[in-house]
Amino acid sequence: MTAEQLADRLRISIGDKAVVTDPDILNSHRNDHATFCSAGTPLLLVRPASTAEVSEVLRAAGEAGVPVVTQGARTGLSGAANAIDGCILLSTSRMNQILEIDVEDQVAVVQPGVINADLSRAVLAKGLFYPPDPSSWEMSTIGGNIATNAGGLCCVKYGVTGDFVRGLEVVLASGEVVRMGRRTAKGVAGYDLTSLIVGSEGTLGVVTEATLALRPEPEAALTAAATFTSAEQGLAAAAAIMAAGLQPSLLEFLDGATARAIQNYRDMGLPSNVGSLLIAQSDRGLRAVDDVAEMARICTEAGAIEVAEASDAEESRMLLEARRLVNPALEPLGATLVDDVAVPRKRLVDLLDGITAIATKYDVQIFCPGHVGDGNMHPTVVFDRDNPAAEERALQAFGAVMELGLALGGTITGEHGIGKLKRQWLEQELGPVALTLHRRLKTAFDPTNLLNPDKLLHPH
Ligand SMILES: Cc1cc2nc3c(=O)[nH]c(=O)nc-3n(C[C@H](O)[C@H](O)[C@H](O)COP(=O)(O)OP(=O)(O)OC[C@H]3O[C@@H](n4cnc5c(N)ncnc54)[C@H](O)[C@@H]3O)c2cc1C
Known part of the structure; x- marks a missing residue:
């Protein structure tokens, strides 16, 4: 199937306006906020409006052998939503309906393109609270928050996105629609597939609906x-x-x-x-x-x-x-590379000391804001982007911070995800057996490697 035939097929199945081939628009959708990750040139941008249309897109992509990159608001910080050469970009922007807010059961059912702040305000109007509050909450989508297991400022008390995801509807690479998880507060039937999709960065399926737990509105802080x-x-x-x-x-x-x-x-x-x-x-x-x-x-x-x-x-x-x-405040100082290490809280002093040593060794400036209650720091390497030697030293310092985080019993990413930016450090954290399990799970969900194929895991 040629690109033109694929576009025509999709125009028939999801509508003319939902299929975009304008090179300027495609170009503006190539990247998320991780400016250091390369991005390819997409073939098409599609904006399905329903689960059935997402399913149609994946079936057509599968038949054409064209990879699909799902995009929420592209506020990601790891290149996970970046285009791949010749891919379909699947935007959830038209699937932005809050389907239900159930005050008695304290759940909301939403489409993936709902903006986090819109949901938060809507549930607040009913005396309820959706706690996950990434700083990008006015821009980022619930689907993107789920696919990155986003954290936020109030995680220290309430937990991260995954703690509030009860159930999901997901379209698999085959185009099949699967419902997983539950609406009830309890439920232990079968493997916890919902948790597997949380944080999977668009590599296992496309989230088309989410059932989210809510809490009573807290008092003003x-x-x-x-x-x-x-x-x-x-x-x-x-x-x-x-x-x-x-x-x-x-x-x-x-x-x-x-x-x-x-x-x-x-x-x-x-x-x-x-x-x-x-x-x-x-x-x-x-x-x-x-x-x-x-x-x-x-x-x-x-x-x-x-x-x-x-x-x-x-x-x-x-x-x-x-x-x-x-x-x-940091933006005017130069280009930035934002680390996302999390360590046990009692190792935070060692982390800060180690970061000072790394800054000296690589002759770079590292700023260190963080969600200290979660042990999650964002050491930010700032450097002159027009100076290739400085950029190289910054990249080395960026990697050294992740190695330090691991050495202190922590993780390379507390909330931003692996994407493209941190793939080469993933094995160091997971070890070879867990990495092999990851690859097997990817194959079980997506046997032809259609969904976001070069993200999270290094291509073989
Ligand atoms: C200013 C700023 C502040 C930020 N603050 C925080 C913060 O406090 N905490 C935090 O955790 N992050 C933060 N981030 C990072 C980012 O906002 C989060 O990762 C967010 O969850 C991404 O949502 P998005 O809708 O932009 O997703 P995108 O960036 O579009 O996509 C992210 C990933 O999710 C996948 N995806 C998107 N939608 C779906 C779907 N429906 N089904 C399957 N996969 C999907 C994509 O393929 C990609 O892998 C910040 C970013 C910025 C720019």
């Missing part, structure tokens, strides 16, 4: 923010907050370099000798005031230069502002 002269003090305070059983609903850390970059970008009143900044929240209703006071006391005891406590939601928002400014 109150916030404490503390500055320290060293990273160690900030990390010690974070460890003490967790150990005290305060259940923070957010616990974010910025190392001194990141805090100073933010202060240079916008005056947030951070002292010039800042060595770290810790932001903590409690959403435990009437207990929140006491929680925040206790968090502040812990920070003071750990040697904080200054501790601010918010007494209402507006003040809380202002204290969180510094965390939100990480990306805009």
